[in-house]
Amino acid sequence: xxxxxxxxxxxxxxxxxxxxxxxxxxxxxxxxxxxxxxxxxxxxxxxxxxxxxxxxxxxxxxxxxxxxxxxxxxxxxxxxxxxxxxxxxxxxxxxxxxxxxxxxxxxxxxxxxxxxxxxxxxxxxxxxxxxxxxxxxxxxxxxxxxxxxxxxxxxxxxxxxxxxxxxxxxxxxxxxxxxxxxxxxxxxxxxxxxxxxxxxxxxxxxxxxxxxxxxxxxxxxxxxxxxxxxxxxxxxxxxxxxxxxxxxxxxxxxxxxxxxxxxxxxxxxxxxxxxxxxxxxxxxxxxxxxxxxxxxxxxxxxxxxxxxxxxxxxxxxxxxxxxxxx
Numbered sequence: 089x090x091x092x093x094x095x096x097x098x099x100x101x102x103x104x105x106x107x108x109x110x111x112x113x114x115x116x117x118x119x120x121x122x123x124x125x126x127x128x129x130x131x132x133x134x135x136x137x138x139x140x141x142x143x144x145x146x147x148x149x150x151x152x153x154x155x156x157x158x159x160x161x162x163x164x165x166x167x168x169x170x171x172x173x174x175x176x177x178x179x180x181x182x183x184x185x186x187x188x189x190x191x192x193x194x195x196x197x198x199x200x201x202x203x204x205x206x207x208x209x210x211x212x213x214x215x216x217x218x219x220x221x222x223x224x225x226x227x228x229x230x231x232x233x234x235x236x237x238x239x240x241x242x243x244x245x246x247x248x249x250x251x252x253x254x255x256x257x258x259x260x261x262x263x264x265x266x267x268x269x270x271x272x273x274x275x276x277x278x279x280x281x282x283x284x285x286x287x288x289x290x291x292x293x294x295x296x297x298x299x300x301x302x303x304x305x306x307x308x309x310x311x312x313x314x315x316x317x318x319x320x321x322x323x324x325x326x327x328x329x330x331x332x333x334x335x336x337x338x339x340x341x342x343x344x345x346x347x348x349x350x351x352x353x354x355x356x357x358x359x360x361x362x363x364x365x366x367x368x369x370x371x372x373x374x375x376x377x378x379x380x381x382x383x384x385x386x387x388x389x390x391x392x393x394x395x396x397x398x399x400x401x402x403x404x405x406x407x408x409x410x411x412x413x414x
């Protein structure tokens with residue numbers, strides 16, 4: 089499950105983590121946009137619920153210096169040895185430049201360089217030299233983790249997917265339908281042992297289709313108008329389906345962009361229906377090649393914000409058993 093869960097204060101997540109473990113979820117994965125940072129929710133989970141595996145999906149490669157990112161990862165690997173995975177990715181110009189005042193330049197090479205730096209640093213090596221996008225002078229972790237965490241790479245299109253297959257321990261997919269998974273997985277080619285395919289899947293467990301589609305349209309116009317995601321969906325074959333949205337958005341017509349998103353695209357990318365129907369839809373991702381489906385739980389009209397008991401019941405109904413994450 090993606091954590092923290094919306095509407096529940098982070099300080100109250102001890103009960104959330106226990107409920108997730110009791111419901112059969114194996115992992116909790118954080119994200120990092122403009123809410124909690126990626127590491128704090130997982131540090132709390134490490135202390136409160138040792139049954140859960142932990143992962144970041146993702147930590148941006150630009151917003152922390154290489155050394156600081158290695159230190160944060162090493163600290164979490166130290167408190168949760170063997171059950172933490174570090175996912176990194178390029179993120180977006182909004183997060184990197186607009187919000188964090190860092191130049192978003194050459195995201196492919198920057199992400200590759202950070203991946204290579206982390207691989208060496210987390211093994212306890214002294215890193216001293218020039219990468220294509222930055223230089224590091226004699227950095228050594230004071231306390232390298234006994235068990236270095238696996239490194240996963242967020243990837244959309246072929247270049248980053250192939251980099252993940254060649255140099256990472258897994259790949260993190262996002263904003264794709266179950267029917268899109270085979271195309272992405274095909275770009276990975278021959279993978280190393282224990283390589284994991286992780287996918288974040290947006291789930292709105294309500295039978296109010298109008299509500300779910302309205303929320304889904306807002307999310308799609310917010311995300312899939314970002315150039316990297318737009319190119320991703322062109323590559324996936326949604327040029328015709330989303331061209332109206334892209335034209336309206338470029339013209340400054342936000343309302344028109346919302347109206348131009350077809351129902352079928354929303355239904356592919358935002359799973360909705362009863363919890364049992366959502367569970368069946370998530371299984372389609374597993375059947376298509378996803379090893380770790382990570383649910384991103386969206387608000388529903390049936391569960392009031394902050395109603396922890398109702399949320400726990402909903403999460404339990406969504407529970408998919410082994411190899412499923414909340």
